[in-house]
Amino acid sequence: MTATVAHVHEGTDAPYALSHLDALESEAVHIFREVAGEFEKPVVLFSGGKDSIVMLHLALKAFAPAPVPFTLLHVDTGHNFPEVLAYRDRAVEKHNLRLHVASVQEYIDAGKLRERPDGVRNPLQTVPLTEAIQRLRFDAVFGGGRRDEEKARAKERVFSLRDEFSQWDPRRQRPELWQLYNGRHAPGEHVRVFPLSNWTELDVWQYIAREGIELPEIYFAHEREVFRRNGMWLTAGEWGGPKRDESTETRLIRYRTVGDMSCTGAVDSDATTLDAVITEIAASRLTERGATRADDKMSEAAMEDRKREGYF
Amino acid sequence: MTSTTEQVAGFVDPSATTLLRFATAGSVDDGKSTLVGRLLHDSKSILTDQLEAVEAVSAQRGQDTPDLALLTDGLRAEREQGITIDVAYRYFATTRRRFILADTPGHVQYTRNMVTGASTADLAVVLVDARNGVIEQTRRHAAVAALLRVPHVVLAVNKMDLVGYEEKAFARIAEEFTAYASDLGVPEITAIPISALAGDNVVEPSANMDWYGGPTVLEHLETVPVSHDLTACPARFPVQYVIRPQSAEHPDYRGYAGQIASGVLRVGEAVTVLPSGRTSVIEGIDALGESVDIAWAPQSVTLRLRDDIDISRGDLIAPSASAPATTQDVEATVCHVADQPLAVGARVLLKHTTRTVKAIVKEIPSRLTLDDLSQHPNPGQLVANDIGRVVVRTAEPLALDAYAASRRTGSFLLIDPADGTTLAAGMAGESFASQAHTTVQADEEGWDF
Numbered sequence: 001m002t003a004t005v006a007h008v009h010e011g012t013d014a015p016y017a018l019s020h021l022d023a024l025e026s027e028a029v030h031i032f033r034e035v036a037g038e039f040e041k042p043v044v045l046f047s048g049g050k051d052s053i054v055m056l057h058l059a060l061k062a063f064a065p066a067p068v069p070f071t072l073l074h075v076d077t078g079h080n081f082p083e084v085l086a087y088r089d090r091a092v093e094k095h096n097l098r099l100h101v102a103s104v105q106e107y108i109d110a111g112k113l114r115e116r117p118d119g120v121r122n123p124l125q126t127v128p129l130t131e132a133i134q135r136l137r138f139d140a141v142f143g144g145g146r147r148d149e150e151k152a153r154a155k156e157r158v159f160s161l162r163d164e165f166s167q168w169d170p171r172r173q174r175p176e177l178w179q180l181y182n183g184r185h186a187p188g189e190h191v192r193v194f195p196l197s198n199w200t201e202l203d204v205w206q207y208i209a210r211e212g213i214e215l216p217e218i219y220f221a222h223e224r225e226v227f228r229r230n231g232m233w234l235t236a237g238e239w240g241g242p243k244r245d246e247s248t249e250t251r252l253i254r255y256r257t258v259g260d261m262s263c264t265g266a267v268d269s270d271a272t273t274l275d276a277v278i279t280e281i282a283a284s285r286l287t288e289r290g291a292t293r294a295d296d297k298m299s300e301a302a303m304e305d306r307k308r309e310g311y312f
Numbered sequence: 313m314t315s316t317t318e319q320v321a322g323f324v325d326p327s328a329t330t331l332l333r334f335a336t337a338g339s340v341d342d343g344k345s346t347l348v349g350r351l352l353h354d355s356k357s358i359l360t361d362q363l364e365a366v367e368a369v370s371a372q373r374g375q376d377t378p379d380l381a382l383l384t385d386g387l388r389a390e391r392e393q394g395i396t397i398d399v400a401y402r403y404f405a406t407t408r409r410r411f412i413l414a415d416t417p418g419h420v421q422y423t424r425n426m427v428t429g430a431s432t433a434d435l436a437v438v439l440v441d442a443r444n445g446v447i448e449q450t451r452r453h454a455a456v457a458a459l460l461r462v463p464h465v466v467l468a469v470n471k472m473d474l475v476g477y478e479e480k481a482f483a484r485i486a487e488e489f490t491a492y493a494s495d496l497g498v499p500e501i502t503a504i505p506i507s508a509l510a511g512d513n514v515v516e517p518s519a520n521m522d523w524y525g526g527p528t529v530l531e532h533l534e535t536v537p538v539s540h541d542l543t544a545c546p547a548r549f550p551v552q553y554v555i556r557p558q559s560a561e562h563p564d565y566r567g568y569a570g571q572i573a574s575g576v577l578r579v580g581e582a583v584t585v586l587p588s589g590r591t592s593v594i595e596g597i598d599a600l601g602e603s604v605d606i607a608w609a610p611q612s613v614t615l616r617l618r619d620d621i622d623i624s625r626g627d628l629i630a631p632s633a634s635a636p637a638t639t640q641d642v643e644a645t646v647c648h649v650a651d652q653p654l655a656v657g658a659r660v661l662l663k664h665t666t667r668t669v670k671a672i673v674k675e676i677p678s679r680l681t682l683d684d685l686s687q688h689p690n691p692g693q694l695v696a697n698d699i700g701r702v703v704v705r706t707a708e709p710l711a712l713d714a715y716a717a718s719r720r721t722g723s724f725l726l727i728d729p730a731d732g733t734t735l736a737a738g739m740a741g742e743s744f745a746s747q748a749h750t751t752v753q754a755d756e757e758g759w760d761f
Binding site: 184 | 329625666720733
């Protein structure tokens with residue numbers, strides 16, 4: 001037998017076993033190809049965050065040596081980390097892709113959205129996202145959402161039907177059986193597709209390590225000016241911090257997730273390599289969102305409500 | 313309980329872990345939430361912030377102890393009604409294996425959810441209360457596992473602490489269940505006496521039941537073989553997508569992308585393309601960026617063939633030596649999963665692997681009652697959660713296997729062409745639902761002759 005990508009190991013189910021990462025990779029590639037075969041105009045949500053980076057990597061593998069048959073879409077809150085935006089643009093250029101940007105700032109400037117008193121912009125992404133989907137007529141939208149992230153997502157389908165208002169109705173979701181995904185939808189409706197549904201945070205990191213995927217630097221430990229708000233270390237910046245009663249300090253931190261600066265907290269860490277990050281996550285006693293996201297803490301049903309409105 | 317360092321040490325080598333998908337069936341009263349909660353908790357998958365959130369909500373409601381069901385019941389409607397209404401997927405890992413758990417509700421009106429969870433499961437855990445033994449619901453769960461051909465079934469006899477950890481109580485239930493499930497064709501049954509509340513035999517071996525010499529639930533989950541059944545069958549390769557870069561670098565590349573549904577494929581193998589019947593030879597296999605000589609289910613690969621023949625999405629590539637027959641007449645057992653009924657004469661779409669064709673429901677010969685396996689001839693229609701037999705005529709030929717031979721190429725969906733609703737989950741060929749197991753009872757409408 002020649003070299004093969006599947007890692008066969010002693011004592012499991014040799015000779016025809018797949019490692020869990022190979023099984024997850026194979027499943028995600030299958031999902032990408034299903035969408036390519038059944039939809040007219042798919043788009044991949046791409047922010048330059050680690051989950052969307054892994055999605056893009058899988059899409060590139062799924063269609064090689066041909067280019068990815070999808071465009072990319074980023075909903076820019078206007079408060080994104082510059083390192084992440086730079087990564088986004090490099091990736092787009094490197095793979096010769098087309099990027100659409102829906103800008104929250106433009107909506108605020110045009111008076112179509114109002115800034116929240118706390119400056120948190122994640123909830124403001126919903127309208128620009130849904131309007132971009134309508135305007136550009138995407139019928140399938142890939143998101144990096146994982147079912148392990150949050151309780152409401154534990155019941156999310158791989159193919160998640162949305163009406164013309166992008167709303168998610170848990171009672172309208174179709175049962176998903178075997179590997180048969182049903183992507184049929186009426187004109188104006190679209191399907192959100194989650195190729196990483198069955199991945200955990202640790203799987204994502206292990207896969208990044210195995211594949212040697214480059215990430216924005218802010219995922220690794222570095223010194224940064226931060227201040228404390230709502231129990232999180234936030235990056236000081238023009239987006240709205242620190243306020244008068246808040247003081248900045250320089251700490252050695254890294255980001256476990258990357259989103260809007262106003263609600264993405266850093267964690268104290270000295271992990272400067274992928275292996276160190278993986279060891280840290282495996283030993284962590286906090287979930288990814290619990291450690292770093294203010295937006296999910298709003299209420300017990302916060303995520304469910306936002307999903308219904310058309311957020312991911 | 314392993315220490316954190318041991319846990320971490322195991323996580324650092326991801327290539328040594330395999331993936332097991334399993335489903336749980338049982339009602340909240342049987343202690344299912346407690347069992348799932350304990351598996352998650354003892355494998356360190358419930359983290360501090362999740363526990364804190366549960367404790368806070370429990371305290372707000374005036375409960376003294378954290379309600380573990382809150383960890384697993386995600387949607388507001390469920391929390392308000394205190395029930396589980398959908399399949400929820402949960403994730404945990406040990407140093408040996410990664411687990412995907414499809415947590416399904418056990419009530420009769422949610423048969424479709426258990427069918428959904430069981431459809432991708434390598435193993436099903438059926439939970440019974442040691443005080444009640446095998447009840448109607450248990451038989452229903454065994455029947456669903458048998459129908460969906462889940463390779464391994466675990467009978468978890470829970471609440472052993474409430475029957476004095478008596479071996480006799482366990483043995484009686486295990487024997488009755490094993491006889492029943494074997495009769496339905498379940499290939500492998502493992503019975504384990506547990507107390508999810510006290511922690512006996514879930515993760516840690518029980519000190520209270522030294523008469524039991526078998527594995528704990530978690531040990532069994534860690535060691536049961538996975539995916540062996542997929543590679544033992546003839547190879548099947550449904551074409552998902554044709555890759556043709558037509559670039560300067562790859563002017564003539566033509567690859568057929570798909571996931572191997574069953575069996576093993578090798579370079580040099582003679583293959584037949586269905587439904588056209590054209591033949592060729594596998595010239596190359598591209599396994600996501602690497603050229604290989606051999607690949608197997610469930611790998612996603614790209615096949616290159618020696619001859620330039622017309623192949624598109626929906627075709628099936630199979631070894632010429634063991635190619636399936638094609639048919640336009642499908643007889644199958646279905647589970648009806650939609651709120652709108654399925655009636656004789658309905659025009660539907662049938663999705664089989666990567667192929668979707670028009671179809672008509674010609675007959676519904678019988679409906680099955682899962683509790684006692686009695687059959688009701690010619691019910692006229694099937695409604696939500698019904699299991700029944702259907703005869704379907706398709707507009708185009710399908711390369712369909714019997715579900716008994718291959719879960720992936722013997723399964724299909726029936727879809728409402730009007731709004732895209734998934735109506736039914738189909739399993740082609742014979743099953744215990746097609747044999748008269750018990751006396752045939754007539755429906756209330758009277759005789760059907």
